[in-house]
Amino acid sequence: MSRAPSTGRGARRRFVTAGLAAALTVSLAACAESERDAAGGGEGGTLTFGAAGAPNLFDPFYASDGETFRVTRQIMEGLVGFKPGTADVEPELATEWTHSPDGTDWTFTLREGVKFHDGTDFNAAAVCANFERWYHQTGAGQNQALSYYWIENFGGFADGQQPSLYESCEASNPTTVTVHLTRATSKFPDLLGLPSFSMQSPTAMETYRANDVRAQGDSFVYPEYAKSHPTGTGPFTFTGYDQGNGTITLSRNEDYWGEKAKLDELIFRIIPDETVRKQELQAGSIDGYDFPNAADLQSLRDAGNNVMVRDPFNIMYLGITQKNNPALQDLRVRQALAYAVDRETLVQAALPDGAEVATQFYPDTVDGYAEDVQEYPHDPERARQLLAEAGHPDLTVNFYWPTEVTRPYMPDPQGIYNSLAEDLRAVGITVNPVSKPWNGGYIDDVDNARADLFLLGWTGDYNTPDNFIGTFFGTTTNRFHTASSPWGEDLAAQLRAADSEPDENRRDAMYQDINRRLLSEYLPAVPLSHSPPAIVVSPEVEGLVPSPLTAEEFASVSISR
Template sequence: MKRLPTRSRSVSVRRRLASAGIAGALAVSLAACAQSERGEAGGEGGTFTFGAAGAPDLFDPFYASDGETFRVTRQMFEGLVSFKPGSAEVEPGLAESWESSPDGKTWTFKTRQGVKFHDGTDFNADAVCKNFERWYNQTGAGQNQALSYYWIENFGGFADGQTPSLYEGCQAPDPNTAVVKLTRATSKFPDILGLDPFMIQSPTALEEYQANNVQAQGDSFVYSEYAKSHPTGTGPFTFESYDQGNGTIRLTRNDEYWGEKAKIQNLVFRVIPDETVRKQELEAGGIDGYDLPNPADLAALREAGNNVQVRDPFNIMYLGVTQKNNPKLADLKVRQALAHAVDRETLVKANMPEGAEVAKQFYPKTVDGYADDVQQYDHNPEKAKQLLAEAGASDLTVNFYWPTEVTRPYMPDPRGIFNTVADDLRQVGVTVNPVSRPWNGGYTDEVDNAKADLFLLGWTGDYNSPDNFIGTFFGTTENRFWTQASPWGEDLANQLQAADSEPDEARRNAMYQDINRKLMSEYLPAVPLSHSPPAIVVSDQVEGLQPSPLTAEVFDTVSISG
């Protein structure tokens, strides 16, 4: 299976372009209604208004892959498993408990009783299996990578059998027991069931509003009535309306929710594409909070009395190296020279927010399989020059790509980061040809198609699994690093597959530690740079926000004081 890991919770470029166009057109009109959507105060009840960076694509999370859509849908939907607030640790969701067979292929989930979907129908084991079967039986446009990205990435193929699938079947022997069978063991299970696309939806509503009726239309898609107006889950908020002209999504508290009810009555998302405008709207009282404030603004936001919360870093930014176009980059010594050339300590201090750390491998130390004894590359320009000379690459010239019109949790200032790294490379004699592309206007496409020699990119983890990081990056040789150019590329992919399929946790972690050691010594397909703690800001009237290292907040704990 070919992986296309462009995520930062935003995968489908064509669909993002459409959303960005809509969002851009809204900027002026949104600024004019600063006060109209600010929630009334009053503890229990009231309205919490959040400034979203982009418009959602749709409200059916299975067909989505972008963070702005998920920010809305995770308020309405829930999965069999969830993540503990403030962590990446799995906890019960719609399943109270689960157990695995010794071979890791059969998973038995005990579902919660007394839970109802927003349409009043029962959540039960049969509903779980119907959701799995819906995902597995996608046809036509539903199998498009842009729509079923997370299924393809995590489960592989569909029922037509053209590509092998991790999923084998689901049975409901009684209303409170769902048995999911896999074709092999995987370290991803059951954690992936907490991802937004795999949240459980009402089978009745899916059928009534023809949720699978999605059609390709040129470079975009036409979605069903369900995806546009009738999302139906079990979560703490229900869908009320989406005024696309004003860029306003309204949700209402689910008073029939099975768990603790939301503290606010109404949840509003206002689409405000420009980060500076979001800051101004917070200051003016037009919104109650927004995500990923510019690190340069954090001190001023705090001085103004706002509550700036910095999440624990659960991401990686790296200097990518593509081996396809420049034969010199296929030489390990050249890649090691690049690693020694970059002053990562200075990069973190000068360009990253408070709390950022230098990355020593391709995921944070909180993820399983982290190895403490990997080879490290200190900032050593003379060593870099020596390695380039030994490789016959003292005259190395590279096309170095960096993205514009974007801020990512792991990359808050792309231009500044690019300039810092490029200057380090020039100091060791590398000729740098800068190439900039808009994030949604060519950057991710060209990087994924291995057109860049060097590039800046990263990843925010979905869950605590090495496969979600290095398996996504290097699990196939047809990747943006073009590891098929190296004799170890296929072997690395096979090692990752074997580690992911190992059911014994201790043995699996040891396998990943060994892979991490090889990645940093024998392979070095890219240069890990940093882990960055992304911030989220709310006004001083907001209480109860629980920041998530996965950037996956649910706002049911939020209240408005005043």
């Protein structure tokens, strides 16, 4: 049974605009490049991009942060990738694939003539070496902080302590590999486009002891491979990381199997402060940066910069922890919270142009989106009525919001918190504010059920329902702590069943039903908004295609000085 690269029903609806914009960007860039070539300008040069943070390492398997992936995405490739400007899967190191009728055996035909940066052949044996490396993690390598994407997508490891989606890998010949799964899943092969599952050189990983990661207190010590020798097949090679100056340098891969990168060098300069990134762009010290403040977009445009707004492929929600506050275990109280918040005003006042009020936990570009979920328009009187019926007219909540962070779905955490807290107080709820740095206690407190209410969200990794609501609610040990709810295991079982359904039409119907029940019967959180994050580059930069996954690739980019 053949499977063509998937294109979601909703993706064809919304991402057509991004696709046309991407095509226009590339087309115009090609014309401009031809004119420069004719004039003797040519391609090449160095582009410096302002990164919002420093990667901890350069081995994407052990990473879960966007700044690591921003770098490794240029160096490494997966069996599948994503079409520029969309969230839809396309061939990358695999040219095509088929699957068995039950969806458990996936056979990939591999691209020929590809080599890793160290000269090692990319072939079926290399693919299996990568899968077996992931599956056979031991010790610190099994820590969720390191193997996050493996655990979230594949589950357990070879030691059998937890069930795993992965069973085995079979190299039939150098260009044919079959991955055997223990069950069907809606997210295969899409999840193989995640940076964590990029193909890395077996030779380099063995030489530089890629698996020798160990815990040290609350952090980890990474091997030489992860710090200095990441080795993939991509259009750029790793040159070095100057921690003193906060710069990561990549160079064009002159032996790349496809169209070579236009730049000679790509430098990521670490500038945590968004205002400083803007100032550096204005000074000409960098050529672009990500997530500009919505309030700055027009002034950046007025200065001649190219501000590109991505399609919103994310969700921001008001999380509700039911574990420690008995009042929040009552559905009527959770519904009161939903009626209390004025999402329309929030979107208009605190989020960038193009943001939308969310009615469920993923955008309408994803399969399983239900058009008939229960909605919660702003209705303070209804909120007060529900609180009274539940016996909690004087509800008190600890409301957490993060500092020292800007997320694609949450550009101004404090402003968003202020708006929502005011709405809650207007219906008689006492709000105790708690603010902590994102990596300095906020996430830990949320995960350990210390927050009654909290602000969080998600940018999709790929275009499947499981990547959103499966990640959020697929286990009872989630950050909403639904194990304390009588319906927690039922919801998790529904999500597992939907993900394992091989028939696409039946699976779509199952997810629609789950979305209806999430909003009417469960309400573990309140969906707030979908926000379009922007990326900005100077007028000299051409060919950058904005990604709804915030997964831009720089091989197509050129710069004129």
